[in-house]
Amino acid sequence: MTVVFEKTKGLTDVQTHYCPGCTHGIVHRLVGExxxxxxxxxxxxxxxxxxxxxxxxxxxxxxxxxxxHGRAPAVATGIKRVRPENFVFTYQGDGDLASIGTAEIVHVAHRGEKISTIFINNAIYGMTGGQMAPTTLIGQKATTAPLGRDEAHSGKPIKMSELLATIDGAKFVERVTVTTPGHVRKAKKAIKECFKLQIEGKGFGIVEVLSTCPTNWGLTPEESLRWLEENMIPYYPLGSFKRPKEDD
Amino acid sequence: MAKARGRVIFEEDLCKGCGLCVSVCPTKIISLDNSTINAKGYHPAIVIEMDKCIGCANCAMMCPDVVITVERY
Structure with a gap:
């Protein structure tokens, strides 16, 4: 008999406060592993x-x-510059990274800080109760957009991975999701590659993970995964946007 | 070839009953136990026909609360 799966040492034994079916838990596990x-x-x-x-x-x-709020990349910059021998990562949601913290993430990429970022995009503000985020899809309902997001009023959802990939200092940009066991395995591979980049001292890396928010989407955990696949992936295509070049 | 056999162990009191493991089990042997309420107040996931488990670990891949351990033999 062999144990093929057990809880990673990268996580503590504390029970998470996340809602049932929230994919934060899956991504936490992947980062810990x-x-x-x-x-x-x-x-x-x-x-x-x-x-x-x-x-x-x-x-x-x-x-x-x-x-x-939003300043994780700035704090991580300070830590990494003072302690370059340490491995430094940020773990941020879309309200944090794509809204209030847009300046920090853009400039951390621009400066090519040698840190890694895990970006959770669930197209809504979760903790505060389901308000519209910069990543909320057109037509998607939120408590501050009860009729759905209106493009004429709020613009189109921001694509952070595409945006960051245009910046020279960002060396690794990939978008993944965790809706099926296969996608979870691919997400882990991307996170490991992103982390390796920092270990090799090559520069800034970010992995965007399309995630669910069953509570604020008003769907069951399983329905949320299907909603994500049908609505988010067409707008936020999965895949690698940037890999380090050979001379990096 | 001998069929791969496995065993899954759920920490039932930590389960939040989200059902993601139920949805990805290829042999459909996981269910939410509607007759039980665990320490967290949810119907936990259980496996009744463990002999049908193939040890694929799909359930563990999707469990947001990492309550599943998978063995194969």
Missing amino acids: ALEELGVLDKAIGVAPVGCAVLAYNYFNCDMHEAA
């Missing part, structure tokens, strides 16, 4: 965002820091 498998758990420092993942510092089994 990647840190453990790459052997950087002992020297990893994570920066938690504001949003649903604000309590992530309780769940990752490494040193963690909390940042003001």
Whole structure:
């Protein structure tokens, strides 16, 4: 008999506060597994965002820091510059990274800071109760867009991966999802590659993970996965947007 | 060739009953136990016909709360 799957040492035994079926839990696990498998758990420092993942510092089994809303990349910059031997990552949602923290993430990429970012895009503000986010799809209902997002009023949803891929300092940009076991495995591969980039000192890397918010979408966890596949993936195409070039 | 056999162990009191494991099990042996309420107040996921488990770990891949351990033999 062999154990083919057990809980990673990269996560603590604290039970998460996430709603049932929230894919934050899956991504937490992938990050914990990647840190453990790459052997950087002992020297990893994570920066938690504001949003649903604000309590992530309780769940990752490494040193963690909390940042003001959207400022995780700035805090991570400071940590990495003072302690370049440590592995530094941020874990941010779409309200944090794509709205209030847009300046920080753009400039951390622009400066080519040697940190890694995990970006959770669930097209809504989760923690505060389902308000419209910059990533909310056209027509998608939110508490601040009860008739659905109107393009004439709010513009189109922002595509952060495409945006960041245009910046020279960003060396690794990939969008993945976690709607099926196959996608979960691909997401883990992307997160590990992104983390390896930092270990090799090559520059900034980001993995955008399309995620669900069953509570605020008003769907069951399983329906949420299907809704994501049918509505989000056509607008936010999966795939690699940038890999380091040979001379990087 | 011998059929791959497996066993899954659920930490039932940590399960939030989201049902993602139920939806991805290829042998359809996982169900939510509507006759039980666990320590967190949810109907936990259970497996009744464990001999049909093939140890694919699909359930563990999708479990947001990492309550599943998978063995294969």
